[in-house]
Amino acid sequence: MTLNKYQKANEFIRLSEDQKESIVANLLKEEITPARKPLFVFRPWMAGLTAAFAVLILYFGVFHRTGAPMPAPAMNETTYAPQESLAAGGDSASALSDEAPAAEPETFAAAEPANTKIKEEHPSEILTGGYRESASGTTADAASQTIRILSGQEAEAFDAQSYGEKRETVILDTEVSVYGNRAAVFSANGEPMAVICEKQMSEEEMDGLIRDVIRDLGN
Amino acid sequence: MAYNRCMALSVRELHVRRILNTYGDSLYRLAFSYLHNDADAQEIVQDTILQLLRYDPDFHGDGMKEKGWLMKTAANLSRNRLRSLNARDETELDETFAGSEEKDLKFVWNAVNQLPEKYREVIHLFYQEGYSTKEIADILGRKEGSVRSDLSRGRDALRTVLKEVYDFE
Structure with a gap:
């Protein structure tokens, strides 16, 4: 009702013929230069496309790289114990001293097919793994470390190399067990020291793995 | 040439x-x-x-x-x-509404013109030009939702103005 009146009121607001003529005359006098059309017009979807590219570049250029294996720490491979001694089983001390390995099948699962399978598949590959200084001590976030170890004894040698003389005596007292596709290094008193596995692991996964290893050891 | x-x-x-x-x-x-x-x-x-x-x-x-x-x-x-x-x-309104009927309708114009600009423009385009809210949003470069709410608020404001100033229902 009121707005109908508004429409009616608007009907009285219109251009007179004189006003129209005046507008026409003015426009005909005007020198009209065609406006240049812009070469590039930024559309809203272009913002989305730019953002998507930025995300992809960030993902592949920055974040994705953090998950990539880091170069292996420098180590002298010639000091590694020969793999044959591991395959035959035995404690680390005997392995490092190149003596004939004594068979201790109850603690060393090297005779299991899983171990040999790993060795066949990854003879000397670069594997990522985790390292734990001690079961009760601080945990070194070694998930990003890349270690060139496949067997338990190689792991032992790696630790000795990487962590220097201070740990060497401890390392020499370690036992190495291979469980499926992972190897675990234990100190003489049964504390897990290092777990080497095929894939990069999170802290939680590492803990779970060590628990599994301890449980298996108990069995 | x-x-x-x-x-x-x-x-x-x-x-x-x-x-x-x-x-x-x-x-x-x-x-x-x-x-x-x-x-x-x-x-x-x-x-x-x-x-x-x-x-x-x-x-x-x-x-x-x-x-x-x-x-x-x-x-x-x-x-x-x-x-x-x-x-x-x-200033020009009196000349525009010269006739008696037109003068009777002048108060509606005055009431609409008392509204804030954003209400006035949507009311004009919706009621006078018959545009949909979507078309108004396109013309004014605004979101359709805000056009709708401005239209509703404009109507309420117009009702208030007409009631208070012109005692019109």
């Missing part, structure tokens, strides 16, 4: 006349709703058609698109003018 120039002028004149006859009053009312001034509103109509001649957009024969473009341009030009002039009074 002279013949070509003569032809060009007549084509332009035809074009201008067609635009004026078809959309002139709508453009004038829209400009008037912003500026409340005959001379300014007339100038806005002229400038709007001038922009059309300059940019020469292709509407593919769609009259609604053409009208939408013209209304959008007129609204933008009016708002720019309004900002530079800083809102004039309705």
Whole structure:
């Protein structure tokens, strides 16, 4: 009702013929230069496309790289114990001293097919793994470390190399067990020291793995 | 050469006349709703058609698109003018509503013109020009939701103004 009146009121607001003529005359006098059309017009979807590219570049250029294996720490491979001694089983001390390995099948699962399978598949590959200084001590976030170890004894040698003389005596007292596709290094008193596995692991996964290893050891 | 120039002028004149006859009053009312001034509103109509001649957009024969473009341009030009002039009074209104019936309707115009600009423009385009809220959003470069809420608030505000000032239900 009121707005109908508004429409009616608007009907009285219109251009007179004189006003129209005046507008026409003015426009005909005007020198009209065609406006240049812009070469590039930024559309809203272009913002989305730019953002998507930025995300992809960030993902592949920055974040994705953090998950990539880091170069292996420098180590002298010639000091590694020969793999044959591991395959035959035995404690680390005997392995490092190149003596004939004594068979201790109850603690060393090297005779299991899983171990040999790993060795066949990854003879000397670069594997990522985790390292734990001690079961009760601080945990070194070694998930990003890349270690060139496949067997338990190689792991032992790696630790000795990487962590220097201070740990060497401890390392020499370690036992190495291979469980499926992972190897675990234990100190003489049964504390897990290092777990080497095929894939990069999170802290939680590492803990779970060590628990599994301890449980298996108990069995 | 002279013949070509003569032809060009007549084509332009035809074009201008067609635009004026078809959309002139709508453009004038829209400009008037912003500026409340005959001379300014007339100038806005002229400038709007001038922009059309300059940019020469292709509407593919769609009259609604053409009208939408013209209304959008007129609204933008009016708002720019309004900002530079800083809102004039309705000096021309008495002359516009010369007759007795027209004078009776003047209070509706006055009531609408008392509303804030954002309510006024949506009310004008919705009730006078018959645009949908989506089309108004396109013309004014706003979101459809905000046009809808402004329309509703504008109606409420208009009711309040009419009740308070004119004792009109």
